[in-house]
Amino acid sequence: MITLDLLLHFWTMPFMVRAVIVIVTLGVTAGVVGVFVNLRGLEFLTDGLTHAVFPGIAAGVAFASSGGPFWGAAIAAAAATAFLSLLARRGVSSDAAVAVVLVAMFSVGVVIVSRSHDASGQLEQLLFGHLFTVSVTEVIVTAVIGALAIATVLITVRSQVMTAFDRDAARAAGYRLTLVDLSLNVAIALVVVSASIAVGNLLVIAILIVPGALARVWARRLTSLFTIALSFAVLGGLAGLVGAFTISVGLDIPIPPGAAIAAVFVAAYLLALLLFVIVRRPNAGGPR
Amino acid sequence: MSYFDRALVVITLVGILTGLVGTLVVLRKRVLFAQALTHATFPGAVIGILLGVSLQLGAVVACALIVGTITLIGRITPGGAGAASGVLLAGGFAAGALAQAFGSNVPIDMTALLFGSVLSVSTTDGVLAAVALGLSLLAIVFAGKHLVYAMFDPEGYRGLGYEPAAMEALLMVLTTITVVVTMPAVGAILTIALIAAPAAAARALTARLGVMLIIAPTLSVLSGIAGLLLSREFSVSAGACIALVATVLLGVALIVGRWMPRRLRGEVVA
Numbered sequence: 001m002i003t004l005d006l007l008l009h010f011w012t013m014p015f016m017v018r019a020v021i022v023i024v025t026l027g028v029t030a031g032v033v034g035v036f037v038n039l040r041g042l043e044f045l046t047d048g049l050t051h052a053v054f055p056g057i058a059a060g061v062a063f064a065s066s067g068g069p070f071w072g073a074a075i076a077a078a079a080a081t082a083f084l085s086l087l088a089r090r091g092v093s094s095d096a097a098v099a100v101v102l103v104a105m106f107s108v109g110v111v112i113v114s115r116s117h118d119a120s121g122q123l124e125q126l127l128f129g130h131l132f133t134v135s136v137t138e139v140i141v142t143a144v145i146g147a148l149a150i151a152t153v154l155i156t157v158r159s160q161v162m163t164a165f166d167r168d169a170a171r172a173a174g175y176r177l178t179l180v181d182l183s184l185n186v187a188i189a190l191v192v193v194s195a196s197i198a199v200g201n202l203l204v205i206a207i208l209i210v211p212g213a214l215a216r217v218w219a220r221r222l223t224s225l226f227t228i229a230l231s232f233a234v235l236g237g238l239a240g241l242v243g244a245f246t247i248s249v250g251l252d253i254p255i256p257p258g259a260a261i262a263a264v265f266v267a268a269y270l271l272a273l274l275l276f277v278i279v280r281r282p283n284a285g286g287p288r
Numbered sequence: 289m290s291y292f293d294r295a296l297v298v299i300t301l302v303g304i305l306t307g308l309v310g311t312l313v314v315l316r317k318r319v320l321f322a323q324a325l326t327h328a329t330f331p332g333a334v335i336g337i338l339l340g341v342s343l344q345l346g347a348v349v350a351c352a353l354i355v356g357t358i359t360l361i362g363r364i365t366p367g368g369a370g371a372a373s374g375v376l377l378a379g380g381f382a383a384g385a386l387a388q389a390f391g392s393n394v395p396i397d398m399t400a401l402l403f404g405s406v407l408s409v410s411t412t413d414g415v416l417a418a419v420a421l422g423l424s425l426l427a428i429v430f431a432g433k434h435l436v437y438a439m440f441d442p443e444g445y446r447g448l449g450y451e452p453a454a455m456e457a458l459l460m461v462l463t464t465i466t467v468v469v470t471m472p473a474v475g476a477i478l479t480i481a482l483i484a485a486p487a488a489a490a491r492a493l494t495a496r497l498g499v500m501l502i503i504a505p506t507l508s509v510l511s512g513i514a515g516l517l518l519s520r521e522f523s524v525s526a527g528a529c530i531a532l533v534a535t536v537l538l539g540v541a542l543i544v545g546r547w548m549p550r551r552l553r554g555e556v557v558a
Contacts, residue, residue, distance in 0.1 A: 043374030104535035107528035206378030213371040255389040262382030
């Protein structure tokens with residue numbers, strides 16, 4: 001009954017403790033920032049940013065030591081954010097151009113990784129994460145970056161909400177929209193950077209988009225939007241983590257924890273939608 | 289036929305196809321939808337391989353499921369189709385990774401599915417690409433005028449007694465088969481570059497649809513072959529090289545287009 005013993009005492013294992021801390025931190029961060037992603041309809045910008053950050057992470061892994069990926073990702077995110085803001089400012093809102101440039105950045109990352117040895121294994125770890133093997137340094141950096149992201153949106157929360165509901169009115173009221181957009185983009189980029197290491201570059205999009213989208217289905221007020229998104233992100237993350245651990249140890253199938261978390265999130269979203277359709281409360285759906 | 293010759297043939301077929309269909313996708317502003325589809329091919333391909341059926345069959349089924357779900361969710365949910373497609377994008381990658389973990393006795397090269405492996409494409413991949421190209425050519429030759437009219441003026445199209453939704457559906461089908469047959473060569477993530485970049489470049493150089501339908505496939509084939517040669521020269525991922533060449537060509541086209549006289553681009557000069 002060694003397996004059962006293991007399963008029941010997962011919190012006594014240091015690597016699981018680290019994973020739990022990371023996932024709770026990410027849940028709180030992504031829950032808060034994700035609400036704004038949903039309100040502002042920035043799902044595809046987020047998807048693009050996750051791709052754009054990838055070459056930074058790859059270069060960090062290839063050329064630097066343990067802190068490398070974070071710095072590389074931060075630099076790439078800053079470049080992509082600046083570039084996107086520039087495009088928006090110059091009125092080039094062509095989604096084709098944006099999609100192409102971001103995929104191109106991703107390709108740069110692939111080229112960097114494919115030059116190194118064990119390219120395939122490294123790529124998979126970068127894409128699907130290594131939550132079970134995060135180091136103490138990575139836990140601390142995740143927490144610091146997450147705090148920065150939350151601080152960025154909380155400082156600008158008023159203008160973000162105003163802009164989300166009525167862009168023109170916000171402009172008329174004197175909010176500097178470029179600044180508002182830029183700070184939200186920076187916050188999204190920060191979450192992407194901190195989450196990429198743990199859950200993997202391809203799965204970040206799940207923890208950033210799903211909590212906000214799920215909360216939007218049921219919430220009717222702004223405060224409940226945040227409450228639902230935040231608690232769902234933390235609980236769903238923990239459920240996915242424990243599920244991945246149970247399956248990995250109990251059934252001896254090594255599933256990537258990031259993928260398990262993303263799967264839990266998506267399944268919960270579809271379930272919430274289904275419930276919504278069945279119950280269909282009058283006036284439900286909250287702010288549109 | 290050596291593996292390199294086969295790669296050249298497949299990349300040429302796929303280049304013409306992405307150029308043609310990409311032009312329609314870019315004009316209709318369906319790039320983000322096409323991107324969601326490319327991501328959906330990944331779990332489909334993994335499951336297709338695990339079940340022992342073809343990669344393309346799995347990918348087509350996954351695409352059909354995703355299109356259906358996005359359409360359905362977009363109707364019923366607050367937040368709209370954007371949020372729905374975002375969630376499904378994430379779900380696609382997670383499903384692919386999980387399926388691979390559960391079927392770990394079947395070896396699957398994940399990086400090949402994500403970033404393509406044009407050097408290891410099979411003859412079947414080539415035949416499927418040729419069939420897809422034939423179907424798209426038929427659609428453009430026989431329904432091209434309808435497609436474009438419905439695209440630019442759906443209300444007017446309805447007024448003529450036709451159903452614009454039918455043309456929308458035709459474009460979706462064309463996009464899906466393009467994405468599915470391009471994926472083995474360029475990969476689930478990078479396919480969108482070959483669909484969007486040559487077409488956007490052609491759009492920057494000309495306002496005439498007929499000319500776009502020639503420039504875009506040419507640029508796409510050029511990106512494919514140049515990317516392939518570069519990747520052999522520097523021994524790096526071919527899919528990534530192809531995507532990068534396509535991007536550089538788009539950048540050049542944007543700059544050239546800015547300096548071109550409007551008359552030369554075929555724009556109506558007021």
